[in-house]
Amino acid sequence: MKIWFFYAVLSLLLYGFWGFFPKLAVKEISPESALVYEIVGALCVGITTILFMGFKVDFSPKGFLFAFLTGISGMVGTLFFFKATKGGPVSVVVSLTALYPLITIILGAIFLKEPITFRQFVGMAIALFAIYLMSS
Structure with missing residues (x-):
């Protein structure tokens, strides 16, 4: 390992x-x-x-x-x-805040010129849907 x-x-x-x-x-x-x-x-x-x-x-x-x-x-x-x-509920709060990589990916794309791949874009869309599901 x-x-x-x-x-x-x-x-x-x-x-x-x-x-x-x-x-x-x-x-x-x-x-x-x-x-x-x-x-x-x-x-x-x-x-x-x-x-x-x-x-x-x-x-x-x-x-x-x-x-x-x-x-x-x-x-x-x-x-x-x-x-x-x-x-x-801690389960919803932790799940929601654990999606912080969305912000990191966007900041990386804007300021570090790191490309967002199609796979990452799909993952981000699913994560946004997860936010909706977890908070409703």
């Missing part, structure tokens, strides 16, 4: 828990409080990573900017995800 595949499977499993735990959290606390505690968890992972890297973190202005924007969009998205799980 290739190492990237192993990491992808671990990521899949952990994202599954990431989508499930918020529903349990927002049954007990507000979405905003849940976000703060998630950030504390993320800081623990970040500090551990820095320690394993021997405090040698790469830096470039563009790399920093895009990583920083990743953090902002991820955390604001997570806040809205928590709010959605508080009011809606």
Whole structure:
């Protein structure tokens, strides 16, 4: 097994828990409080990573900017995800938000000039239909 595949499977499993735990959290606390505690968890992972890297973190202005924007969009998205799980069924909220690759594909086509293949286009159409089915 290739190492990237192993990491992808671990990521899949952990994202599954990431989508499930918020529903349990927002049954007990507000979405905003849940976000703060998630950030504390993320800081623990970040500090551990820095320690394993021997405090040698790469830096470039563009790399920093895009990583920083990743953090902002991820955390604001997570806040809205928590709010959605508080009011809606976790199965629908996770299924709907898991369609984020549609946005990534469109952004890649617009800004990175990556072509959208016919197969991807069909997949996107099916995903949009899935949004309709899951939310109705």
